[in-house]
Amino acid sequence: MDTLPDVQACSPEYPINLTRVGLTGVKKLVKVLREEDRPIVLISNFEVFVDLPSNRKGANLSRNFEVIDEVLEVVVNEPVYEIEELCGEIARRVLSKHEYATRAEVKMKSEYVVKRRSPATHITCQEVVDIFAEAVAKAGHLRKVVGAKVVGMTACPCAQEIMRDLVREELEKLNLSPEEVYGLAARLPVATHNQRGRGIISVEVRDRRCVSLEKIISIIEESMSAKVYGLLKRPDEAMVVARAHENPKFVEDCVRTMAKKVVESFEDLPDDAVISLKQINEESIHQHNAFAERTATMGELRAELGLGV
Amino acid sequence: MDTLPDVQACSPEYPINLTRVGLTGVKKLVKVLREEDRPIVLISNFEVFVDLPSNRKGANLSRNFEVIDEVLEVVVNEPVYEIEELCGEIARRVLSKHEYATRAEVKMKSEYVVKRRSPATHITCQEVVDIFAEAVAKAGHLRKVVGAKVVGMTACPCAQEIMRDLVREELEKLNLSPEEVYGLAARLPVATHNQRGRGIISVEVRDRRCVSLEKIISIIEESMSAKVYGLLKRPDEAMVVARAHENPKFVEDCVRTMAKKVVESFEDLPDDAVISLKQINEESIHQHNAFAERTATMGELRAELGLGV
């Protein structure tokens, strides 16, 4: 079988260029470094694509499985500090192995473990968050993106204001001054609907020193009404509920807070770096979700916040 | 090709009996009757199985696709009043077409549309709920099950009690009597974590007059802290939030309330009918869910509630 036919190198029946040809659902072990600890090895899900010119039948995926795998193996031997660097390295090598391609694209999804302390009793627990990275390599050019999707808690400001009206009506029946009524209603933990929210940030990375995944995860968490925790003792639970109700947020507020924090936290990112911010609230009063999104350059966000140069 | 080989009828390599052989993921249009309206035709997902003796290689699924399909087509021409009847009829016919089988099993999942009026402004809207049915046919015996999975809202009683303590501390700073403090704290809409809950009931049906899917759906909805709605104007939203906070429920409470209501609503079900009750709360303060379940006969539930004969 030395002379196996190279069907992929033939001409295709119809001379159509293809934007992306590749593999999806490729699972690989990836070592992820955590500062305080030995590296942990996580199973990550990869997609790898190249473009294909109109004169070539196939992208030789069956032969190139080997290349992709080899690249992953090589890169994976070194613990990875930044997953977008990993995707970038794979994209560069995949492009160099496909002489007919002008563009290689790599996407990766994984899970990541964040340590937290509960707010009142300070017990340590783990939270699992979703992380992802992408890279697109073209001749002499590499574009990289890194991001995360994190669960938190959101409490609705609108329903809370309506409920606060009801609280004031109740307080007005007592022998209290208007100031006392207003002040008390503002201080009490007034009910509203609250729910799991999912915040997603992706950031275009030029220089690995500018952006850290830990910062992205913190920004998402801190842009909702409260963080969620795997383990809460009773005083912790009270603090989480109180915190969420003192800090109610619409789905729109979460995205705007993320925008503000991204601008503040990633000062060194250039004005043309693209940022995507999303929030999905799984509203407890509906079966459907509330959604908000902003996609913009850092320059646009800076300008809107009055922080542009 | 008249004399195509009947590979399925051969002896298998190893004479092992099989408990279930069949098809999963079969999608079919099913007409569902709604009282007030013309029938609606929903795409339903079926699983169909028979057992297989140790001396037969295959269950002839490739030939029996036809039988299953034919049975569905025939039955489907008449609007179905009860989906467990549909599964029962398919199971009976599948069993009769497989001379070598002693047992046929059919499962079906679909969606169902329930009309609701919002609680304050009485706007009509639709809610989609998941429904399911099963039937097992053996010689001279047919066992049928029907059920539903419905989304509602649950509010945590434990966190609310802790928050109510904080409310009382706040009220005690005013010039109020202890009775006034206690009474007011009990009346106010005090915050807690609330979330989407999913209740699931399945009921073994002997006689189609005993059990209706509408009743099952109502029981699930009414066993949580509040119903959810697709459309809520502001006064509706206030009523839903108020209702949930006046009626906080643990995941355990939801299952016990379902048990109580099932016993009350299905008086004609025999003592040996099997009931399964489940509740999953997608807690807003955690990434994980709270879960409770009871599986029992009607007789056992009646005895525990002191309602047995």
Added chain:
Amino acid sequence: MDTLPDVQACSPEYPINLTRVGLTGVKKLVKVLREEDRPIVLISNFEVFVDLPSNRKGANLSRNFEVIDEVLEVVVNEPVYEIEELCGEIARRVLSKHEYATRAEVKMKSEYVVKRRSPATHITCQEVVDIFAEAVAKAGHLRKVVGAKVVGMTACPCAQEIMRDLVREELEKLNLSPEEVYGLAARLPVATHNQRGRGIISVEVRDRRCVSLEKIISIIEESMSAKVYGLLKRPDEAMVVARAHENPKFVEDCVRTMAKKVVESFEDLPDDAVISLKQINEESIHQHNAFAERTATMGELRAELGLGV
């Protein structure tokens, strides 16, 4: 509660514009007309978004649920001939109800039933396919897209050529001429790996007469190695397997064949209409999938095929 606070109309904490604010996971009944039949009513999944200026806190989703629902109800009362028209109408009305928005976007996914006859015995059966549509409304402008995702069978040409080499080696041991060996090897149903493929086409629609969903579905099916069927008697199964092995296709071939057929079938589509073509093969020899994609304008596809003006 006449004077409920309008929290949404307030100024937000941070003056960031939002690209999309809305609802996801909204399930609604939609009547779909089929030519030969009474309309069928399917549960469809909607997403509805508007943009939001930097000076407004919330998109009033809680108030606008009503608008969205009302729009759906009105439109839904008439059977829908084209789902992209439905999305277009919703997008137009949503935009007109949000005085502060400059853009409304609607997405819809549903299932659709296609009737087929098995290839040899001509038994009728149903296939369920996924359909989708989108519309974006801006001042004086409406962009609409319609598409489908359909399952079929693909057989690998590369592995088949390798296996055909083995067949030739085997035939060469007989007393046959080289021409007989070559001719016979070319005619025999030589093994290869085959699998479920999923083809996806989306087409930008300007004029409802140009594009039909049935044509899109047919193009996807006919661009793979063979169609799949719910019900196949033994001679049908032989024809499907034979057909797939006479017509092996790489994932790239499927996309190029779709491109060719789209250009041929939608002659009236303008050159600037955007077309997206994707194919995913769930390869039987791997856990991962093969993927190919082309996104282009009709004009680009016509030019590559030498059919441009």
Added chain:
Amino acid sequence: MDTLPDVQACSPEYPINLTRVGLTGVKKLVKVLREEDRPIVLISNFEVFVDLPSNRKGANLSRNFEVIDEVLEVVVNEPVYEIEELCGEIARRVLSKHEYATRAEVKMKSEYVVKRRSPATHITCQEVVDIFAEAVAKAGHLRKVVGAKVVGMTACPCAQEIMRDLVREELEKLNLSPEEVYGLAARLPVATHNQRGRGIISVEVRDRRCVSLEKIISIIEESMSAKVYGLLKRPDEAMVVARAHENPKFVEDCVRTMAKKVVESFEDLPDDAVISLKQINEESIHQHNAFAERTATMGELRAELGLGV
């Protein structure tokens, strides 16, 4: 807040016993030992339940998060050789911490990496398989289960026989003896439909020396027509396709082969150990799947194979 109310310890509104109360979707890092290597740390998904008597409102999940987490942390500090031992240890400790419970149940799902060499070129690659374990602790009794779900390739014997008939018809046109025709048709790699299959085995474990997860994974793989691989060079791909077509298997055959291999491989398992064997074939000629299942004791399987005592 020293005197926080213990709402869970109250009497419930309705005195209904609960079969299972607990948590689902709990993600935790678990170290898994592999013989040749340092331990790998995988994110695993846990469910933990206890039963609840009719006189107790809640299972104190909010307090017991801590217990469950603590138990996991303690156990997790030692690398785990057997995941059913891990579940058993958690179940034992959870039961001891809930004085009111008579039963604790723990379920765990994870992914596991298996190394393979491609069949012709012997390249090393990784395959990711799904693994799971369960344990139920009652007073003085512990029941443990371990299992895996593995993807492989199945080729249909029935369609291949029909295609082989067509091959024979073609060969009969040549000047060959009937013996030559029959022999050649039997040797050639004749086409059939083939697809991804998923085999699932779960085994009740009494003594950790009896059952290894590696053996379970091997049995599942070797019970299908061929193994699948992440990386196949062209000669490997030919061997996989040839192997699958020399070894066609119905969904029923896969389960029976698993039964045979389980009986042979786990000689030390007692006759009353419960075994569950399932196979799902994602048939390439249909949208739906073929399914087969056997649930039995080791004693029953031994008797059917004539290997009982």
